[in-house]
Amino acid sequence: MINVLLVEDDIDLATTIVDYLEIESIECDHASNGVMGLNLIERNPYQMIILDVNMPKMDGLTMCKTLRERGIDIPVLMLTARDSLDNKLEGFAAGSDDYLVKPFAMKELVARVQVLAKRKSGEVKRLTFANLTLNLTAHTATVAAYSLKLSPITFKLLEVLVREQQKPVTRQVIMQAIWGDDQPDSNSLKVHIHHLRKQLEQAHCQAVLETIPSVGFRLKLKNETQA
Structure with missing residues:
Protein backbone atom coordinates (compact mmCIF):
# COMPACT_ATOMS: atom_id res chain seq x y z
CA MET A 1 0.00 0.00 0.00
CA GLY A 122 12.12 1.20 -9.65
CA GLU A 123 15.20 3.10 -8.52
CA VAL A 124 16.46 0.87 -5.73
CA LYS A 125 19.87 1.92 -4.43
CA ARG A 126 21.69 0.29 -1.53
CA LEU A 127 24.66 0.99 0.71
CA THR A 128 26.26 -1.63 2.95
CA PHE A 129 28.68 -1.66 5.85
CA ALA A 130 29.41 -4.82 7.84
CA ASN A 131 26.02 -6.54 8.31
CA LEU A 132 24.14 -3.25 7.86
CA THR A 133 22.17 -2.52 4.66
CA LEU A 134 20.59 0.80 3.69
CA ASN A 135 17.90 0.92 1.01
CA LEU A 136 18.13 4.50 -0.25
CA THR A 137 14.90 4.18 -2.22
CA ALA A 138 12.67 2.87 0.57
CA HIS A 139 14.65 4.76 3.26
CA THR A 140 15.03 1.61 5.34
CA ALA A 141 17.98 0.23 7.28
CA THR A 142 18.30 -3.44 8.19
CA VAL A 143 20.69 -5.68 10.10
CA ALA A 144 20.04 -9.20 8.82
CA ALA A 145 16.24 -9.53 9.18
CA TYR A 146 15.99 -6.78 11.83
CA SER A 147 14.63 -3.40 10.68
CA LEU A 148 15.98 -0.33 12.43
CA LYS A 149 13.37 2.21 13.51
CA LEU A 150 14.79 5.47 12.15
CA SER A 151 13.28 8.86 11.41
CA PRO A 152 14.22 10.42 8.04
CA ILE A 153 16.76 12.65 9.81
CA THR A 154 18.40 9.74 11.64
CA PHE A 155 18.40 7.72 8.41
CA LYS A 156 20.22 10.57 6.64
CA LEU A 157 22.76 10.68 9.48
CA LEU A 158 23.39 6.95 9.06
CA GLU A 159 23.67 7.35 5.28
CA VAL A 160 26.34 10.05 5.65
CA LEU A 161 28.38 7.82 7.97
CA VAL A 162 28.01 4.66 5.85
CA ARG A 163 29.13 6.49 2.71
CA GLU A 164 32.42 7.36 4.41
CA GLN A 165 33.17 3.69 5.28
CA GLN A 166 34.94 4.17 8.66
CA LYS A 167 36.39 7.61 7.88
CA PRO A 168 35.69 10.31 10.49
CA VAL A 169 32.99 12.84 9.59
CA THR A 170 32.93 16.23 11.30
CA ARG A 171 29.86 17.59 13.05
CA GLN A 172 29.79 20.47 10.58
CA VAL A 173 29.71 18.15 7.56
CA ILE A 174 26.95 16.02 9.09
CA MET A 175 24.76 19.00 10.00
CA GLN A 176 25.19 20.53 6.54
CA ALA A 177 24.26 17.23 4.87
CA ILE A 178 21.13 16.84 7.00
CA TRP A 179 19.82 20.36 7.49
CA GLY A 180 21.62 22.46 4.90
CA ASP A 181 21.91 26.12 5.87
CA ASP A 182 18.84 25.99 8.13
CA GLN A 183 20.60 24.22 11.00
CA PRO A 184 19.15 23.71 14.51
CA ASP A 185 21.27 23.84 17.66
CA SER A 186 23.82 21.10 18.30
CA ASN A 187 21.50 19.33 20.76
CA SER A 188 19.37 18.13 17.83
CA LEU A 189 22.33 16.22 16.40
CA LYS A 190 23.08 14.72 19.83
CA VAL A 191 19.52 13.36 20.03
CA HIS A 192 19.80 11.66 16.64
CA ILE A 193 23.28 10.29 17.44
CA HIS A 194 21.94 8.79 20.68
CA HIS A 195 18.96 7.22 18.91
CA LEU A 196 21.09 5.79 16.10
CA ARG A 197 23.62 4.31 18.51
CA LYS A 198 20.81 2.68 20.50
CA GLN A 199 19.24 1.20 17.37
CA LEU A 200 22.55 -0.27 16.18
CA GLU A 201 23.16 -1.84 19.58
CA GLN A 202 19.66 -3.34 19.79
CA ALA A 203 20.08 -4.87 16.32
CA HIS A 204 23.43 -6.45 17.31
CA CYS A 205 24.99 -4.62 14.40
CA GLN A 206 28.66 -5.31 13.65
CA ALA A 207 29.05 -1.56 13.10
CA VAL A 208 29.66 0.71 16.09
CA LEU A 209 29.03 4.46 16.13
CA GLU A 210 32.18 6.02 17.56
CA THR A 211 32.50 9.57 18.87
CA ILE A 212 35.85 11.17 18.06
CA PRO A 213 36.46 14.04 20.52
CA SER A 214 36.87 17.48 18.91
CA VAL A 215 36.34 15.94 15.45
CA GLY A 216 33.01 14.20 14.93
CA PHE A 217 31.83 10.64 14.40
CA ARG A 218 32.47 7.50 12.37
CA LEU A 219 31.27 3.95 11.96
CA LYS A 220 33.78 1.23 12.80
CA LEU A 221 33.70 -2.54 12.99
CA LYS A 222 32.91 -3.99 16.40
CA ASN A 223 36.02 -6.18 16.42
CA GLU A 224 38.31 -3.37 15.30
CA THR A 225 41.35 -3.07 17.56
CA GLN A 226 43.22 0.04 18.42
CA ALA A 227 46.55 0.50 16.62
Missing part, protein backbone atom coordinates in the same frame (compact mmCIF):
# COMPACT_ATOMS: atom_id res chain seq x y z
CA ILE A 2 1.25 3.48 -0.89
CA ASN A 3 1.79 5.79 2.10
CA VAL A 4 1.65 9.53 1.36
CA LEU A 5 1.58 12.86 3.17
CA LEU A 6 -0.79 15.62 2.07
CA VAL A 7 0.23 19.16 3.06
CA GLU A 8 -2.77 21.40 2.37
CA ASP A 9 -4.29 24.30 4.36
CA ASP A 10 -7.77 24.03 2.78
CA ILE A 11 -9.39 21.63 5.25
CA ASP A 12 -12.40 20.81 3.05
CA LEU A 13 -10.19 19.96 0.07
CA ALA A 14 -7.79 18.01 2.29
CA THR A 15 -10.64 15.92 3.72
CA THR A 16 -11.91 15.15 0.22
CA ILE A 17 -8.45 14.11 -0.97
CA VAL A 18 -7.71 11.94 2.08
CA ASP A 19 -11.07 10.16 1.82
CA TYR A 20 -10.71 9.54 -1.92
CA LEU A 21 -7.15 8.25 -1.64
CA GLU A 22 -8.18 5.84 1.10
CA ILE A 23 -10.90 4.45 -1.19
CA GLU A 24 -8.08 3.80 -3.68
CA SER A 25 -6.08 1.96 -0.96
CA ILE A 26 -3.62 4.83 -0.53
CA GLU A 27 -2.88 5.74 3.09
CA CYS A 28 -2.73 9.51 3.56
CA ASP A 29 -1.69 11.63 6.55
CA HIS A 30 -2.53 15.34 6.55
CA ALA A 31 -0.66 18.47 7.66
CA SER A 32 -2.15 21.95 7.33
CA ASN A 33 1.12 23.83 6.80
CA GLY A 34 4.76 23.29 5.86
CA VAL A 35 6.11 23.40 9.41
CA MET A 36 3.74 20.65 10.52
CA GLY A 37 4.57 18.73 7.36
CA LEU A 38 8.31 18.78 8.04
CA ASN A 39 7.70 17.54 11.58
CA LEU A 40 5.67 14.58 10.29
CA ILE A 41 8.30 13.74 7.66
CA GLU A 42 10.97 13.54 10.36
CA ARG A 43 8.95 10.82 12.11
CA ASN A 44 7.37 8.85 9.25
CA PRO A 45 8.74 7.09 6.13
CA TYR A 46 6.39 8.47 3.44
CA GLN A 47 6.69 7.26 -0.15
CA MET A 48 5.63 10.60 -1.58
CA ILE A 49 4.26 14.04 -0.67
CA ILE A 50 1.30 15.96 -2.12
CA LEU A 51 2.15 19.58 -1.44
CA ASP A 52 0.05 22.74 -1.81
CA VAL A 53 1.99 25.84 -2.84
CA ASN A 54 0.12 28.60 -0.98
CA MET A 55 0.07 27.93 2.77
CA PRO A 56 0.59 29.84 6.03
CA LYS A 57 3.76 29.61 8.17
CA MET A 58 5.77 27.91 5.40
CA ASP A 59 4.68 27.76 1.77
CA GLY A 60 5.06 24.71 -0.45
CA LEU A 61 8.04 26.01 -2.42
CA THR A 62 10.00 26.72 0.76
CA MET A 63 9.10 23.34 2.22
CA CYS A 64 10.17 21.52 -0.94
CA LYS A 65 13.48 23.40 -1.04
CA THR A 66 14.04 22.56 2.64
CA LEU A 67 13.47 18.86 1.98
CA ARG A 68 15.99 18.80 -0.85
CA GLU A 69 18.56 20.77 1.16
CA ARG A 70 18.26 18.15 3.90
CA GLY A 71 18.89 15.37 1.40
CA ILE A 72 15.34 14.03 1.56
CA ASP A 73 14.44 12.90 -1.97
CA ILE A 74 10.84 11.74 -1.43
CA PRO A 75 8.84 12.46 -4.63
CA VAL A 76 6.79 15.67 -4.41
CA LEU A 77 3.60 16.43 -6.34
CA MET A 78 2.73 20.13 -6.10
CA LEU A 79 -0.86 21.41 -6.11
CA THR A 80 -1.56 25.01 -7.12
CA ALA A 81 -4.09 27.30 -8.77
CA ARG A 82 -1.26 29.06 -10.62
CA ASP A 83 -0.88 27.49 -14.04
CA SER A 84 1.62 29.68 -15.91
CA LEU A 85 4.82 28.18 -17.28
CA ASP A 86 6.89 30.37 -14.94
CA ASN A 87 4.98 29.03 -11.93
CA LYS A 88 5.60 25.45 -13.02
CA LEU A 89 9.29 26.10 -13.62
CA GLU A 90 9.52 27.67 -10.16
CA GLY A 91 8.06 24.50 -8.67
CA PHE A 92 10.46 22.24 -10.54
CA ALA A 93 13.39 24.47 -9.52
CA ALA A 94 12.35 24.02 -5.89
CA GLY A 95 12.67 20.25 -6.31
CA SER A 96 9.15 19.06 -7.13
CA ASP A 97 8.70 15.98 -9.33
CA ASP A 98 5.27 16.77 -10.76
CA TYR A 99 2.71 19.57 -10.91
CA LEU A 100 -1.10 19.47 -10.80
CA VAL A 101 -3.24 22.59 -11.34
CA LYS A 102 -6.42 23.18 -9.32
CA PRO A 103 -9.20 22.32 -9.90
CA PHE A 104 -8.33 18.76 -10.84
CA ALA A 105 -10.09 15.42 -11.16
CA MET A 106 -9.46 13.02 -8.29
CA LYS A 107 -8.80 10.21 -10.76
CA GLU A 108 -5.95 12.24 -12.24
CA LEU A 109 -4.50 12.87 -8.78
CA VAL A 110 -4.56 9.13 -8.03
CA ALA A 111 -2.92 8.34 -11.36
CA ARG A 112 -0.10 10.80 -10.73
CA VAL A 113 0.44 9.48 -7.19
CA GLN A 114 0.67 5.92 -8.49
CA VAL A 115 3.07 6.86 -11.30
CA LEU A 116 5.40 8.74 -8.95
CA ALA A 117 5.38 5.89 -6.42
CA LYS A 118 6.10 3.34 -9.15
CA ARG A 119 8.88 5.48 -10.64
CA LYS A 120 10.55 5.74 -7.28
CA SER A 121 10.17 2.05 -6.51
Whole structure:
Protein backbone atom coordinates (compact mmCIF):
# COMPACT_ATOMS: atom_id res chain seq x y z
CA MET A 1 0.00 0.00 0.00
CA ILE A 2 1.25 3.48 -0.89
CA ASN A 3 1.79 5.79 2.10
CA VAL A 4 1.65 9.53 1.36
CA LEU A 5 1.58 12.86 3.17
CA LEU A 6 -0.79 15.62 2.07
CA VAL A 7 0.23 19.16 3.06
CA GLU A 8 -2.77 21.40 2.37
CA ASP A 9 -4.29 24.30 4.36
CA ASP A 10 -7.77 24.03 2.78
CA ILE A 11 -9.39 21.63 5.25
CA ASP A 12 -12.40 20.81 3.05
CA LEU A 13 -10.19 19.96 0.07
CA ALA A 14 -7.79 18.01 2.29
CA THR A 15 -10.64 15.92 3.72
CA THR A 16 -11.91 15.15 0.22
CA ILE A 17 -8.45 14.11 -0.97
CA VAL A 18 -7.71 11.94 2.08
CA ASP A 19 -11.07 10.16 1.82
CA TYR A 20 -10.71 9.54 -1.92
CA LEU A 21 -7.15 8.25 -1.64
CA GLU A 22 -8.18 5.84 1.10
CA ILE A 23 -10.90 4.45 -1.19
CA GLU A 24 -8.08 3.80 -3.68
CA SER A 25 -6.08 1.96 -0.96
CA ILE A 26 -3.62 4.83 -0.53
CA GLU A 27 -2.88 5.74 3.09
CA CYS A 28 -2.73 9.51 3.56
CA ASP A 29 -1.69 11.63 6.55
CA HIS A 30 -2.53 15.34 6.55
CA ALA A 31 -0.66 18.47 7.66
CA SER A 32 -2.15 21.95 7.33
CA ASN A 33 1.12 23.83 6.80
CA GLY A 34 4.76 23.29 5.86
CA VAL A 35 6.11 23.40 9.41
CA MET A 36 3.74 20.65 10.52
CA GLY A 37 4.57 18.73 7.36
CA LEU A 38 8.31 18.78 8.04
CA ASN A 39 7.70 17.54 11.58
CA LEU A 40 5.67 14.58 10.29
CA ILE A 41 8.30 13.74 7.66
CA GLU A 42 10.97 13.54 10.36
CA ARG A 43 8.95 10.82 12.11
CA ASN A 44 7.37 8.85 9.25
CA PRO A 45 8.74 7.09 6.13
CA TYR A 46 6.39 8.47 3.44
CA GLN A 47 6.69 7.26 -0.15
CA MET A 48 5.63 10.60 -1.58
CA ILE A 49 4.26 14.04 -0.67
CA ILE A 50 1.30 15.96 -2.12
CA LEU A 51 2.15 19.58 -1.44
CA ASP A 52 0.05 22.74 -1.81
CA VAL A 53 1.99 25.84 -2.84
CA ASN A 54 0.12 28.60 -0.98
CA MET A 55 0.07 27.93 2.77
CA PRO A 56 0.59 29.84 6.03
CA LYS A 57 3.76 29.61 8.17
CA MET A 58 5.77 27.91 5.40
CA ASP A 59 4.68 27.76 1.77
CA GLY A 60 5.06 24.71 -0.45
CA LEU A 61 8.04 26.01 -2.42
CA THR A 62 10.00 26.72 0.76
CA MET A 63 9.10 23.34 2.22
CA CYS A 64 10.17 21.52 -0.94
CA LYS A 65 13.48 23.40 -1.04
CA THR A 66 14.04 22.56 2.64
CA LEU A 67 13.47 18.86 1.98
CA ARG A 68 15.99 18.80 -0.85
CA GLU A 69 18.56 20.77 1.16
CA ARG A 70 18.26 18.15 3.90
CA GLY A 71 18.89 15.37 1.40
CA ILE A 72 15.34 14.03 1.56
CA ASP A 73 14.44 12.90 -1.97
CA ILE A 74 10.84 11.74 -1.43
CA PRO A 75 8.84 12.46 -4.63
CA VAL A 76 6.79 15.67 -4.41
CA LEU A 77 3.60 16.43 -6.34
CA MET A 78 2.73 20.13 -6.10
CA LEU A 79 -0.86 21.41 -6.11
CA THR A 80 -1.56 25.01 -7.12
CA ALA A 81 -4.09 27.30 -8.77
CA ARG A 82 -1.26 29.06 -10.62
CA ASP A 83 -0.88 27.49 -14.04
CA SER A 84 1.62 29.68 -15.91
CA LEU A 85 4.82 28.18 -17.28
CA ASP A 86 6.89 30.37 -14.94
CA ASN A 87 4.98 29.03 -11.93
CA LYS A 88 5.60 25.45 -13.02
CA LEU A 89 9.29 26.10 -13.62
CA GLU A 90 9.52 27.67 -10.16
CA GLY A 91 8.06 24.50 -8.67
CA PHE A 92 10.46 22.24 -10.54
CA ALA A 93 13.39 24.47 -9.52
CA ALA A 94 12.35 24.02 -5.89
CA GLY A 95 12.67 20.25 -6.31
CA SER A 96 9.15 19.06 -7.13
CA ASP A 97 8.70 15.98 -9.33
CA ASP A 98 5.27 16.77 -10.76
CA TYR A 99 2.71 19.57 -10.91
CA LEU A 100 -1.10 19.47 -10.80
CA VAL A 101 -3.24 22.59 -11.34
CA LYS A 102 -6.42 23.18 -9.32
CA PRO A 103 -9.20 22.32 -9.90
CA PHE A 104 -8.33 18.76 -10.84
CA ALA A 105 -10.09 15.42 -11.16
CA MET A 106 -9.46 13.02 -8.29
CA LYS A 107 -8.80 10.21 -10.76
CA GLU A 108 -5.95 12.24 -12.24
CA LEU A 109 -4.50 12.87 -8.78
CA VAL A 110 -4.56 9.13 -8.03
CA ALA A 111 -2.92 8.34 -11.36
CA ARG A 112 -0.10 10.80 -10.73
CA VAL A 113 0.44 9.48 -7.19
CA GLN A 114 0.67 5.92 -8.49
CA VAL A 115 3.07 6.86 -11.30
CA LEU A 116 5.40 8.74 -8.95
CA ALA A 117 5.38 5.89 -6.42
CA LYS A 118 6.10 3.34 -9.15
CA ARG A 119 8.88 5.48 -10.64
CA LYS A 120 10.55 5.74 -7.28
CA SER A 121 10.17 2.05 -6.51
CA GLY A 122 12.12 1.20 -9.65
CA GLU A 123 15.20 3.10 -8.52
CA VAL A 124 16.46 0.87 -5.73
CA LYS A 125 19.87 1.92 -4.43
CA ARG A 126 21.69 0.29 -1.53
CA LEU A 127 24.66 0.99 0.71
CA THR A 128 26.26 -1.63 2.95
CA PHE A 129 28.68 -1.66 5.85
CA ALA A 130 29.41 -4.82 7.84
CA ASN A 131 26.02 -6.54 8.31
CA LEU A 132 24.14 -3.25 7.86
CA THR A 133 22.17 -2.52 4.66
CA LEU A 134 20.59 0.80 3.69
CA ASN A 135 17.90 0.92 1.01
CA LEU A 136 18.13 4.50 -0.25
CA THR A 137 14.90 4.18 -2.22
CA ALA A 138 12.67 2.87 0.57
CA HIS A 139 14.65 4.76 3.26
CA THR A 140 15.03 1.61 5.34
CA ALA A 141 17.98 0.23 7.28
CA THR A 142 18.30 -3.44 8.19
CA VAL A 143 20.69 -5.68 10.10
CA ALA A 144 20.04 -9.20 8.82
CA ALA A 145 16.24 -9.53 9.18
CA TYR A 146 15.99 -6.78 11.83
CA SER A 147 14.63 -3.40 10.68
CA LEU A 148 15.98 -0.33 12.43
CA LYS A 149 13.37 2.21 13.51
CA LEU A 150 14.79 5.47 12.15
CA SER A 151 13.28 8.86 11.41
CA PRO A 152 14.22 10.42 8.04
CA ILE A 153 16.76 12.65 9.81
CA THR A 154 18.40 9.74 11.64
CA PHE A 155 18.40 7.72 8.41
CA LYS A 156 20.22 10.57 6.64
CA LEU A 157 22.76 10.68 9.48
CA LEU A 158 23.39 6.95 9.06
CA GLU A 159 23.67 7.35 5.28
CA VAL A 160 26.34 10.05 5.65
CA LEU A 161 28.38 7.82 7.97
CA VAL A 162 28.01 4.66 5.85
CA ARG A 163 29.13 6.49 2.71
CA GLU A 164 32.42 7.36 4.41
CA GLN A 165 33.17 3.69 5.28
CA GLN A 166 34.94 4.17 8.66
CA LYS A 167 36.39 7.61 7.88
CA PRO A 168 35.69 10.31 10.49
CA VAL A 169 32.99 12.84 9.59
CA THR A 170 32.93 16.23 11.30
CA ARG A 171 29.86 17.59 13.05
CA GLN A 172 29.79 20.47 10.58
CA VAL A 173 29.71 18.15 7.56
CA ILE A 174 26.95 16.02 9.09
CA MET A 175 24.76 19.00 10.00
CA GLN A 176 25.19 20.53 6.54
CA ALA A 177 24.26 17.23 4.87
CA ILE A 178 21.13 16.84 7.00
CA TRP A 179 19.82 20.36 7.49
CA GLY A 180 21.62 22.46 4.90
CA ASP A 181 21.91 26.12 5.87
CA ASP A 182 18.84 25.99 8.13
CA GLN A 183 20.60 24.22 11.00
CA PRO A 184 19.15 23.71 14.51
CA ASP A 185 21.27 23.84 17.66
CA SER A 186 23.82 21.10 18.30
CA ASN A 187 21.50 19.33 20.76
CA SER A 188 19.37 18.13 17.83
CA LEU A 189 22.33 16.22 16.40
CA LYS A 190 23.08 14.72 19.83
CA VAL A 191 19.52 13.36 20.03
CA HIS A 192 19.80 11.66 16.64
CA ILE A 193 23.28 10.29 17.44
CA HIS A 194 21.94 8.79 20.68
CA HIS A 195 18.96 7.22 18.91
CA LEU A 196 21.09 5.79 16.10
CA ARG A 197 23.62 4.31 18.51
CA LYS A 198 20.81 2.68 20.50
CA GLN A 199 19.24 1.20 17.37
CA LEU A 200 22.55 -0.27 16.18
CA GLU A 201 23.16 -1.84 19.58
CA GLN A 202 19.66 -3.34 19.79
CA ALA A 203 20.08 -4.87 16.32
CA HIS A 204 23.43 -6.45 17.31
CA CYS A 205 24.99 -4.62 14.40
CA GLN A 206 28.66 -5.31 13.65
CA ALA A 207 29.05 -1.56 13.10
CA VAL A 208 29.66 0.71 16.09
CA LEU A 209 29.03 4.46 16.13
CA GLU A 210 32.18 6.02 17.56
CA THR A 211 32.50 9.57 18.87
CA ILE A 212 35.85 11.17 18.06
CA PRO A 213 36.46 14.04 20.52
CA SER A 214 36.87 17.48 18.91
CA VAL A 215 36.34 15.94 15.45
CA GLY A 216 33.01 14.20 14.93
CA PHE A 217 31.83 10.64 14.40
CA ARG A 218 32.47 7.50 12.37
CA LEU A 219 31.27 3.95 11.96
CA LYS A 220 33.78 1.23 12.80
CA LEU A 221 33.70 -2.54 12.99
CA LYS A 222 32.91 -3.99 16.40
CA ASN A 223 36.02 -6.18 16.42
CA GLU A 224 38.31 -3.37 15.30
CA THR A 225 41.35 -3.07 17.56
CA GLN A 226 43.22 0.04 18.42
CA ALA A 227 46.55 0.50 16.62
